[in-house]
Every structure is written in C-alpha cells, then in structure tokens.
Amino acid sequence: MIGMxxxxxxxxxxxxxxxxxxxxxxxxxxxxGMEYGLIxxxxxxxxxxxxDQLGSIRVQGNHEDAMYDDGVVTITTDTAFxxxxxxxxxxxxxxxxxxxxFDGAAMESHPVQATAAQINVLDQE
Numbered sequence: 001m002i003g004m005x006x007x008x009x010x011x012x013x014x015x016x017x018x019x020x021x022x023x024x025x026x027x028x029x030x031x032x033g034m035e036y037g038l039i040x041x042x043x044x045x046x047x048x049x050x051x052d053q054l055g056s057i058r059v060q061g062n063h064e065d066a067m068y069d070d071g072v073v074t075i076t077t078d079t080a081f082x083x084x085x086x087x088x089x090x091x092x093x094x095x096x097x098x099x100x101x102f103d104g105a106a107m108e109s110h111p112v113q114a115t116a117a118q119i120n121v122l123d124q125e
Contacts, residue, residue, distance in 0.1 A: 034099070034101055034118075035067070035101065036063075036065055036066045036067065036099045036100060036101060037066065037067050037068055037071065037073075037100050037101065037102035037106060037112070037114055038059040038061065038066050038067075038068055038069075038070075038071045038073065038098075038099070038100040038112075039059075039061050039063035039065060039066040039097075039098070039099045039100070040059045040060050040061015040062070040063060040066070040069070040097065040098070041059065041060055041061060041095060041096070041097055041098075042057050042058070042059055042092065042093070042094050042095065042096050042097075042098055043058050043059070043060050043094060044057065044058035044072075044094065045057050045058075045092060045093065045094050047089075052076045052077045052078065053074055053075070053076055053077075054075045054076060054077065054079075054089045055074075055075050055089060056072055056073060056074050056075060057072070057073050057075065057092065057098075058070075058071070058072050058073075058111065059071055059073060059098060059100060061097075066099075067102075067106075068106070068111075068112045070110065070111040070112065071100075071106070071111045071112040071113065071114060072111050072112075072113050072114075073100050073102075073113075073114055073115070073116045073119075074113075074114070074115045074116065075089050075116055075119070076103075076115060076116070078103070078117075079103075079115075079116045079117065079118065079119060080117065080118040080119070081118070081119050081120075081121065082118060082119070082120045082121070083121070086121050092119075092121070096121060096122075097121075097122040097123075098119050098120060098121055098122060099119070099120040099122065100114075100116050100118075100119055100120075101116065101117045101118040101119075101120075102114040102115065102116065102117060103115045103116060103117035104117075
C-alpha cells in the first residue's frame with residue numbers, strides 16, 4: 001500500500017520533471033543566422049569618446065534581410081567588427097557597406113536608434 005508521503009513525493013518529482021528545459025545544442029544563431037537591424041551604406045560618421053562610446057554611424061539601405069532601412073547606431077568598446085582584421089571603428093568610413101547586428105532593442109524613432117553588438121564590413125570591391 002502506498003502511503004501519503006510516497007504520493008506527495010511522486011507528485012513533486014513529476015512536477016519538477018515537467019519544469020525542466022530542453023537542451024537544443026549548438027551555438028546561438030547557428031541554424032537561424034544573424035538578424036540584421038540594418039544593412040546598407042554608412043552615410044554619416046561621428047567619432048567621440050564618452051565613457052564606453054566610441055561614436056556613431058548612420059546607415060541607410062533597402063535590404064530585405066534587414067529589420068530597418070535607416071538608422072543611427074552607437075558604437076561602443078564592446079562592439080565587435082567582422083572581419084577582425086578590418087581595423088575596427090577607426091578604419092570605418094562613409095560610403096562603406098555594412099551589416100549591423102543590434103545589441104538589445106532599438107528605439108522606435110525615425111531613423112531608428114540602437115547600439116551595435118556587431119558590424120560586418122562588406123567587400124568594398
């Protein structure tokens with residue numbers, strides 16, 4: 001005969017087992033690709049050093065893989081550049097084509113405003 005303690009224990013174990021998370025494996029964005037906030041041309045560039053901010057760029061483009069077509073992006077010391085050999089924010093110039101991955105949510109204004117997590121400089125051929 002099963003006692004009350006065993007019933008409570010089994011119920012608790014089933015409840016806790018149902019609350020677990022499923023391991024999906026793989027790195028984030030590995031299967032779904034990057035989600036680009038902006039893809040386009042750098043039309044304005046401002047360099048300044050305030051705390052962890054290096055400056056900002058304005059990017060305009062009309063690309064179907066981007067969430068927005070016009071935006072001002074803040075570049076910080078945490079912003080990654082790909083390719084790494086590119087030289088970072090110091091080497092960025094107006095006229096370059098870039099892909100921008102946002103760090104967190106964008107401020108819904110026009111143009112949209114966001115902080116860059118990563119900037120990919122596209123081939124300048």
